[in-house]
Amino acid sequence: MILAAENDATTLSDRVFETLCSAIVEGDIPAGSKISEPDLAKKLQVSRASLREAIGRLEACHLVTRKPNVGARVVELDGEQLLEIYHVREALEGMAARLAARHMTEQEIDALRSLASEHSRQIEQDQSDDFQQVGDLDFHFLIVQGSHNSRLINLLCDDLYHLVRMYRHQFGMTSQRTQPALAEHRAIVDVIAAGDGEMAELMMRRHVRASRENLERMLQQAERFE
């Protein structure tokens, strides 16, 4: 674990936060594990105060849970909690798509189309893992940015997407939904480009709901084997 790079407008605790956020999302600090302030402060060569500030921020984006006088633990999402997140995503991303249809610039739409094309290329070259791990969320990320609603962007990109990324890293994506998802992405781009907010919302919600239902099926199958 290497401390994130210095940068003009950041504090040491910002850098510790970035470092830990990545380490948690990527599984270097495993879900469920207890965070030892002295150990981590020593490993990162910072004082506990900076570390505590970073841990507070990790708590704010729900990557750790914290208990008074006990400390922080990396979150473990059970199936129920994942489904909760997908309900919230459906609502927020539906609204994001509606607002994107109204606010997205030509440049942003071009970037979105390019990304969807890149994803097609990846899938044709049997790189569908890249799409599922990272690319899918990149697509969603661009649409949320295109909403031009800073509150929406903050809720999704600074909070929920960390958790989604962590979950994907932890469990992989074995969804068999790649081709349909990509087709849905393309259709969403088209209606956003056409400025049809209502249809964009409907299609995005359907898209996220399909992922949720897929997850529900997977969770039910997992229960059957336990």
Add this chain to the structure above:
Amino acid sequence: MILAAENDATTLSDRVFETLCSAIVEGDIPAGSKISEPDLAKKLQVSRASLREAIGRLEACHLVTRKPNVGARVVELDGEQLLEIYHVREALEGMAARLAARHMTEQEIDALRSLASEHSRQIEQDQSDDFQQVGDLDFHFLIVQGSHNSRLINLLCDDLYHLVRMYRHQFGMTSQRTQPALAEHRAIVDVIAAGDGEMAELMMRRHVRASRENLERMLQQAERFE
């Protein structure tokens, strides 16, 4: 400003957070004002470390904005930002109403009906200020709790509603929408009780959207006088 009461499962910084959260929402620390750590630590008789942890949490719920090496300032919401919040509310509260129609218990529904009745009584007795300042949000709060989606509850109740409360405290509510809003509340209760999630969502979204449009009109009138 009196430090919030001690309680088994809280730390001093939790108590500082509660104290400051209330002080900001209620305007005791005015919007836009710079937060001086030394002054505030002295006033509350705590060390700067506990105060900084509390300020970090205020930042997480967007009640303050923070800049490295400059410090924290109580947020000032302009009209644009308020409208952003209302778009997010529409999405999240629509979903909350849908989920509430599925998950709310009989007891919860009874409590919701009681609250709506209490609000009618207040309005008949010319206490409509109470409804607009506090009661309206209490109603929404109960529905969000009734969604039984902890992520949704967290986003709205631990984050956005602080800001909404702050805004209402700052600007008052002069909306002329009291009677229509209450009728909408009652109708929403009925469809939730009937278990009709889709209609609950539609009606809740319409309700929040009407508030947003009302706010838009007020903002346009305010611009006209500037």
Add this chain to the structure above:
DNA sequence: TCAAGAAATATTGTCGACAATTTATGACTC
């Protein structure tokens, strides 16, 4: 061997101090 209690150890929360950065003040010039 196991369970309960006490003691030791480690960790978390808070403290005040120091270093780095920003802001306020004063002096000078035009």
Add this chain to the structure above:
DNA sequence: GAGTCATAAATTGTCGACAATATTTCTTGA
């Protein structure tokens, strides 16, 4: 009076230390 620069003062970020709390280890008795 306004603008610029240098200096002083204040504030913010980080540090290590201490107090409070939790966890681990050890001891004792059944």
